[in-house]
Amino acid sequence: MSIPKILFICDKNECTSFGRLTMNLVKAVAGAFEPHVLWLKTPKFFGARSESVSACDSSLFVSHEVWAKSLYSGFFSFRRPLKQLVKSINPQMIFVIRPELGFLIPVVSGLSKTVMFVHDTFAETLYPNSLKFKLLNLFYIRPTVKSDFFVYNSNWTREQAAAHFGAQMSKKPGSVIGCPIDCDLFNKPEVAPTAADKKAFARKYGIKNFDGMCLNVSLDEPRKNIETYLEMASLRPNIAFVRIGKFSEHIREIVNAKKLYNVYHFSEIHAQELREFYRNADLMVYPSLLEGFGLPPIEAIACGTAAVGAATSAVKENLEGVCPLVEPPTDAEAFAKVLDRVLAGENVVDENKAAALLDYCSMKSFSKRVVDFLKSSSLQ
Numbered sequence: 366m367s368i369p370k371i372l373f374i375c376d377k378n379e380c381t382s383f384g385r386l387t388m389n390l391v392k393a394v395a396g397a398f399e400p401h402v403l404w405l406k407t408p409k410f411f412g413a414r415s416e417s418v419s420a421c422d423s424s425l426f427v428s429h430e431v432w433a434k435s436l437y438s439g440f441f442s443f444r445r446p447l448k449q450l451v452k453s454i455n456p457q458m459i460f461v462i463r464p465e466l467g468f469l470i471p472v473v474s475g476l477s478k479t480v481m482f483v484h485d486t487f488a489e490t491l492y493p494n495s496l497k498f499k500l501l502n503l504f505y506i507r508p509t510v511k512s513d514f515f516v517y518n519s520n521w522t523r524e525q526a527a528a529h530f531g532a533q534m535s536k537k538p539g540s541v542i543g544c545p546i547d548c549d550l551f552n553k554p555e556v557a558p559t560a561a562d563k564k565a566f567a568r569k570y571g572i573k574n575f576d577g578m579c580l581n582v583s584l585d586e587p588r589k590n591i592e593t594y595l596e597m598a599s600l601r602p603n604i605a606f607v608r609i610g611k612f613s614e615h616i617r618e619i620v621n622a623k624k625l626y627n628v629y630h631f632s633e634i635h636a637q638e639l640r641e642f643y644r645n646a647d648l649m650v651y652p653s654l655l656e657g658f659g660l661p662p663i664e665a666i667a668c669g670t671a672a673v674g675a676a677t678s679a680v681k682e683n684l685e686g687v688c689p690l691v692e693p694p695t696d697a698e699a700f701a702k703v704l705d706r707v708l709a710g711e712n713v714v715d716e717n718k719a720a721a722l723l724d725y726c727s728m729k730s731f732s733k734r735v736v737d738f739l740k741s742s743s744l745q
Contacts, residue, residue: 369457369743371398372450372477373426374466376405376436383462386482389545390460391426393732394739400426401454405443405466407435427454436465440504444472451476457743465501467509474511478742481512485522485657486529487588514742515539516735518658519679540738544658545731546667548723550640553669558645566645567605572629575605577708580646580670582639582661583653585613590652590675596697597650598625601704605629607646609639643668648707652694656680662688667723671713673703687718 371394377383391400404411431446433439451459451473459473460480465488470479488498488506510533517523520541527535558566567578579597583589591608595616598606605627608616612630620628634642643649649665649672659680662672666688674680675694684690691699706713724730 368397368399370401370454371458371460371739372401372403372454372456373460373462374403374405374447374469375462376407376410376439376466377462378404378410381410386544387462389728389731390462390735392728393545393735395425397736398458398739401456402426402428403447403450404428404430405436405439406430406432407439409435436505440468443469447472448476458739461509461512464506464509466505467507467512468505470508470511478514479512480514480516480739480742481509483509483515483517483522483526483534485518485655486525487655487657510534513537514738516542516738518542518544519682521679521682522657538742540734542734542738543725543731544660545728546660546664546723546726547636548667548727550636551643551664551667553667554644557669563645563647566641570607570629570631572605572607575627576603577647577704578605578607578645579704580607580609580642580649580665581651582609582649582664583651585611585616588653588655590654590694591616592619593652593695593697593700594650595619595623595625595628597701597704598628599623600697600701602627604647604704604708607631607642609634609642639664640668643670646670648673648704650700650704651675651680652691652700653677653680654694659683663722663726666714666719667726671707673700673713683722686715687722688714 373387373390375383375387379385379388387402391402394400429450431443433442447469456477458480459477461469462482464481464483473479488501510530515534515537516539523541581594585591607629609631611632643665649662649670651659651662651672651674653659653675654677656679662674662684665672671688673689673691674684676690676692677694681690689703703713
């Protein structure tokens with residue numbers, strides 16, 4: 366008896382968060398389903414057309430692709446190839462990776478059951494006066510309510526989505542499946558780094574003569590609350606504050622105005638390097654105001670490093686009781702006092718609750734939730 370087929374649709378390469386999530390979903394369902402992936406390729410995320418074979422091709426799934434100059438032109442040109450592919454492979458389930466691709470749901474309506482993964486509602490709600498996002502919401506995102514089923518990364522996201530999209534979404538079958546971390550990559554070293562090891566690691570990246578190292582991994586968006594992290598750096602000039610992410614003009618202005626000589630930025634690093642930054646930092650600081658899930662502090666804890674987050678959105682949902690949370694999230698001194706406790710030798714992480722969180726975020730646990738939901742949905 367042949368196993369049912371499932372088609373994932375993703376428009377980002379495997380180096381992006383959505384591309385990695387697609388690969389995690391493929392791994393999660395492999396064995397229970399025959400996975401296919403349709404890559405909606407544009408030069409922005411996949412380079413030149415001559416590079417059309419995805420680097421993540423593997424024996425786990427069947428790869429398909431269709432090209433467009435951008436997602437905007439793909440609004441029209443992706444439709445026919447998608448419909449042809451669905452008729453060709455006849456998947457039992459079509460899994461769309463993000464609501465911005467919701468405009469494709471009506472294309473396959475009636476051909477297969479559809480699942481939409483809802484991560485957050487930020488694009489729709491954070492920019493209420495932006496014409497770009499009004500149009501994005503109207504033409505690209507709003508059709509997502511026509512999906513047959515919905516999955517969410519957190520209860521917080523599910524509640525926000527229900528409030529924003531209304532009964533068309535909230536009354537349909539859905540489930541919170543969470544997000545996995547790569548436990549094969551993000552894990553504790555066999556031997557915890559000593560203070561000397563951490564100083565040697567910092568020197569390798571030009572970070573010298575500091576009494577410790579804080580880490581932040583994030584985009585530069587207003588909801589990420591980078592200003593509070595930089596204010597922490599101003600309050601503790603003897604500590605190196607490392608940020609993994611784009612060094613935008615906005616951040617540059619703050620660093621220059623405050624003369625923050627203890628702030629270091631790294632825009633592009635490999636995943637293995639990120640793991641070493643996690644392992645060698647004294648504290649992972651995550652002051653984000655809004656998160657649909659918030660993986661970086663969980664990855665840091667998996668690597669054996671303490672974390673502190675803002676008591677907001679899904680960060681609070683995931684980390685409450687696991688590590689310190691700060692309210693209000695703009696209180697830089699409160700974050701700095703957690704750093705002081707860590708540098709004084711205090712373990713601010715509840716190890717039992719951290720272990721439970723890491724188990725929840727494991728691929729094994731994630732796979733079970735995903736497969737259980739898909740199998741139950743296929744029977745409806």
